[in-house]
Amino acid sequence: SSGINAEYGQFVEEKEKIVDEETEKDLDVTLPGWGVWAGVGTNDKPKKRIVKKAKETAPRKDAGLAHVIINTKKNRKLDQHLVRHLPHPYKSRSVFEREMRHPIGPQWNSVKSFRDMVKPACTVVDGKVIEPMVAPKGFDNVRIKGRRKG
Secondary structure (H helix, E strand, C coil): CCCCCCCCCHHHHHHHHHHHHEEEEECEECCCCCCCCCCCCCHHHHHHCCEEEECCCCCCCCCCCCCCCCCCCCCCHHHHHCCCCCCCCCCCCHCCCCCCCCHCCCCCCHHHHHHHHHCCCCCCCCCCCCCCCCCCCHHHHHHEEECCCC
């Protein structure tokens, strides 16, 4: 029980640290020495401090959840892995997303269904010669990315 409480205490400290780092604070932009006169007969009244106020931000998504840290920072490195267009065999976005959510591994599927999912589309016997593809009739006149084929 004390181990769980210690871990929870560490988690709460970590969350407070993250929230404190991500929260914008007021910034004192007063330059020391600027606008201050020194010497005999000067007014020793302290100079008014210039403070840049922090922007008001929306409350964090995990503000009411003590046991959760939600990271809302966008990771630019993951952008290259996003699917921008619907891949060929799929007709709708919902079907594609449903397929991507379903795990393929043998831990989540029966052995037979796992084999069916990872089975290659075509198999070739070792040592068999594969004939090259033949272009369809009229294919030689087709433009490929702005230039003529050939």
